[in-house]
Structures are given as structure tokens and as C-alpha cells.
Amino acid sequence: MGTGRSTLTSKWIKTKVLMKSAAISPLIPETARFGRENLNRMLQKYGMVYIKPERGTYGNGVMRVEVVRESGRTLYQYQRDTKITRKTDVEALYFSLKKHIGSRSYLIQKGIALLKHKDRRFDLRVMVQLSPQGKWETTGMIGRVAQSGKIVTNYHNGGKPTSVEKLLSPHMDAARQAGLIRRLNKLGEDIGRFYHKKNLGFKQLGVDVGLDRTLTPWIIEVNTNPDPYIFNQLKDKSMYRRVMAYRRALNKRKA
DSSP states (O other): OOOOHHHHHOHHHHHHHHTTOTTTGGGSOOEEEOOHHHHHHHHHHHSEEEEEESSOSTTTTOEEEEEEEETTEEEEEEEETTEEEEESSHHHHHHHHHHHHTTSOEEEEEOOOOOEETTEEEEEEEEEEEOTTSOEEEEEEEEEEOOTTOSOOOGGGTOEEEOHHHHHGGGSOHHHHHHHHHHHHHHHHHHHHHHHHTTOOOOEEEEEEEEOTTOOEEEEEEESSOOGGGGGGSSOOHHHHHHHHHHHHHHHHHO
């Protein structure tokens, strides 16, 4: 597969490539192209899905759709930014969503019920970079807590960068936390190596991981142009310095 621009920006292509890895694919939530049949099928199967632009950044355009039961009735609701809209059937839901989507290409992803911090959803960003020696290494890991009432955790969408330890401590003891962090480090590096093997030309990746109530890490998205400056929001600057040192080394190699 070549390194054309679509490979860099298309969430669909990045997901399809990772699905070829026997080790990584079980941790990717089912993803399909947005359409009436897929919407109905995945809502019946999972009860909650996320709908996101195939190409897009900062969580813009992401919508959360779920089946709700109220007074014996089944309703379909979706949240876009902080606004919630309800419909009585899938057909009406589809056309309402389509008004926001227009002619753009969107994806449907199995919804993960994310762990929360003080009643706000959070996920983790795992930063992996090619070292000066050409080895994939996890150089940073940070939590992102959604703004109150919002469904996305992105920093540019009001999410709050928070240390991983602060977010995980209420959900697990220190030993389990250390084991999970080791697992996430390995997962990030495995993704980097797998993409590298496919000759996609990536040098750094931001892997967004969501944890469900069973503490299973789900790969929500892989960013191929991750923002390193989120790490500068932490009090401890050591991670930020490491990420930037690797970034500078990569830029020198390109020059």
C-alpha cells in the first residue's frame, strides 16, 4: 500500500490496515461505513455507537447514538456537541443524522462505555515515536477528560489533559495499574511496528485508547500527526521533553 495522502487522513484505511493484525484486531471496535443498513444493524447489535467523519480532527463532527427505553417505548437519540435529539424510529434517526453529515464520508463505530473521572468520560493518548535508532518506542501517555456534558475528550474540544495515574487510581490498585500501562506501551509499539511493516511511512503515532468497565483497552483511533503539545499541560514536563527530543531527532533525519 502506498503512502498517499488518503492513507494519512482516512480513518477507514488506517482501521482496515490494523484489522489485518491478528494481535491488534481484537481490540478494534467494529467499524463500518455510515449508511442506513449499517446504522440499524449496529444499533440493534450494540445499543450504542459513535458516528465520526472519515477524515477529521479534534473530535469535530463526532456524534453518539444510542437506543433508549422510556415508559415501555423504544427511542433513538443522538448527541452532537452538547445537544441531544430524539427520534421514534431508525428511519427518522437516519435522516436527521444525514442532515448533519451531508455528502461527507462518515464511519460508524461500536460504542465503548468509557470509564469516568468525576462523572466525565476519559480516554488515554499513547504517543509512540521512532527513536533515533529506528526503533518504535512509547514516549508518552496522558489522559484526556471530556468537558462536562460533552462526548469527546479532545484537548481542542475542551478536554482536560490529566495524568494517567490520577485517572486510573480510583479504578484499580497500583499493581494492576502498572500492568495496564505496560500493556498499553506494548500495544502502541505493536501498532507502530505493524504500520511500519506495511511501509506507510509514519514516524510517530498518537493511539487513542478507551477503557471499558472491564478495563479492556479499545483502540478508538490512531492519529498519524499527533499534537505533542498536549504533554506540556502536565506539571511534570519530563514526558513532554522526551516527546519533543524524539520529534526534533526525526525532523533532523528528514532534513
